[in-house]
Amino acid sequence: MRLLFLGPPGAGKGTQAKLVAERYGLIHVAPGDIFRQEVKKGSELGRLVEGIMARGELVPDEITVRVMEQALSAPEAMPGFVLDGFPRNLAQAVALDKMLAAIGQRLDKVISLEVGEDELIERARTRRVCLACGRPYNLRTNAPAVAGRCDVCGGELVQRQDDREETVRERLRVYNDVTRPLCEYYGSQGILVRIDGSKTVDEVFSRISELIAGTVRPGESDRP
Ligand code: AMP
Secondary structure (H helix, E strand, O other): OEEEEEOOOOOOHHHHHHHHHHHHOOEEEOHHHHHHHHHHHOOHHHHHHHHHHHOOOOOOHHHHHHHHHHHHOOHHHOOOEEEEOOOOOHHHHHHHHHHHHHOOOOOOEEEEEEOOHHHHHHHHHHEEEEOOOOOEEEOOOEOOOOOOEOOOOOOEEEOOHHHOHHHHHHHHHHHHHHHOHHHHHHHHOOOEEEEEOOOOHHHHHHHHHHHHOOOOOOOOEOOO
16 A cells, blocks of 8 residues: 655644554655654765755755665565655656656555644644654644653654744745645545544544545545
8 A cells, every 4th residue: 555645744644654554564664754864873975955844845856766776675564555745746746756656556545634833833832853763743732751751662752953933934835835625636646535634633634544544535525
């Protein structure tokens, strides 16, 4: 199974993509996570993307596509994957179609998580991630058992630099300009499903599980 999550920053793509990957034994592939790891390592790639990410801009397609080609051609990706944060524009979507066609594959479903902008800004303000394992939390809705510590590995919880309000507004602008049009792209392929992402993590996950079980037809929407 090959799934892709679309949605503005803070819509819950990372949380849901990780849950789906765990439940169905797929790998979770997120360029944002890969870039953050490289920044942490201080690699050449990390140094190249650090400033771009801090400003909320997109890393150039050439770099992103190369990183994703590597990730998706790994043996672990062969049984299937959940993509989170790629593609983010039309050129990347076309590059992904080509990558998959080259191995005789295609995406099965594209899940668009839909959340209003005020809620997204509030979520970013209260979002924390584990510095050690990357697990996301939310201080309002999904707080850790011990303040400031990851439930799973005990790592320190921090606010992502790009979750500051002015950066979030820039990321939303980028999303609306260049990523949102992908809903049409995948809609016209008949594989897009829109899901209301403003509900709780459990509610959204059970909706996605229903969809995966085939109970929601592509193109059908939760939203009025
Ligand atoms: P995310 O964790 O998905 O919110 O991504 C964090 C940052 O990584 C983004 O704001 C971009 O700077 C960069 N990034 C992630 N995915 C992509 C992509 N598909 N294309 C370009 N830049 C990306």
